[in-house]
Amino acid sequence: MNPHHHLHESTLISYAAGALPSPLNIVAGVHLEQCPHCRAQLRQAEAIGSVLMEQTQPAPAAAEQRRAQLREAMLAQLAGEGIPSAESMDRQPSRERPEADPDHLPVALHPYFGSSLRNLRWRWIGPGMHCIRAEQMPSLIMLKIAPGKCLPMHSHGRSELTQILRGSYNDALGLFAPGDMADLDEDVEHQPVTAPGVPCICVSALDAPLVFSGWLARKLQRFVKL
Template sequence: MNPRHHLDPTTVLGFATGTLAAEMSVVAAAHLEACAHCRQHLRSAERVGGLLLEQQLSPPSAEDRQAALRQTMLERLDTAAPAGGVHDDTVVRSAAGHDPDQLPAALAPHFGTSYRSLKWRWMAPGVHCIRAPAHPSLIMLKIAPGKCLPMHSHGNSELTQILRGAYDDSLGHFAPGDVADLDSDVEHQPVTTPGVACICVSALDAPLVFSGWFARKLQQVFKL
């Protein structure tokens, strides 16, 4: 698995510092299990987080100094080199002997350990979902092959990790291991690829914004 779509540097920073929302952290952790590139960014963020902590323990500084420090941190994250096969055992399981029926470890506390045990709920024709009991805005979706989802934008942020299958939208092709780290400026209409159902896990920190009336009716029922 070689993901081509990665976490935004600010998402990595939030994960490293523990300021990312709980639902977003679950999806970010699932991506980190599959992505050496983002694990390298995470290590950089943790180092910069240490510098920020030292800065907080120092005598108070001006706001412009804090802003400059944050900008330096983001630049370091942007220029961090991809990892060369080094793994962090706290977030990564070995690929050797991996059971293809096993869900990512980060998802197990919320959805169980295997795909076969998932109990899907009908949402719309060709679309099924499971909502994490403790986190209503953490949702797993199974979308039939060749399905065109309604056009929508985002009230704030959406983080989606592709687990099986794939989809295409205006941002590109998203396959297993890829993550869509989206904000309110993005409007898209995912279309799942033929052959295999697309299974993904999503976290939202605000409701989606649908342009079609039918999708808006479903949104009222399923609280998306």
């Protein structure tokens, strides 16, 4: 898996600082499991955070020792909040979806959706569209969209993170395939069209409802709650 669309650097900094809302944090973690490029960027963000923490403290007598202490304190804080660091991810065996089990879900999703796509109970929300919400976190959503489906034009109330797990879609930003991350904000308006072949399955997190352009989609929004 070689992702071509990645987390924005501001998202990585927020992730490293533990400042992302929980649903966004989970989807960012899914991408980081599968993307060495973003793990490398996360290491840089963690290093910057460690330096900033050090600069807020009086200059120590043993600078190197204090720097190590601050770094360990920051990593311990991230671990205590359930936020894996790039270092801890790199120490673990590869979590990319095993080829022998294409239905395997990323580890970060197991507490919310289980370990396999086969066990999910999808809910119909429209022609060719199904979803499932995490019981513990309703704004964490998995979507399954039929091949060749054109979604309504929409923008975003605030932030959206969407990780592609299977299938693909095209929009004005390009082709999004398995492993790719759509890191979107209120300035992006797009109309995804799923590719032929297999359904597009993705996991999304929103921190505000979508903003649909068409009147019909706006009418239906209160029923599908996206």
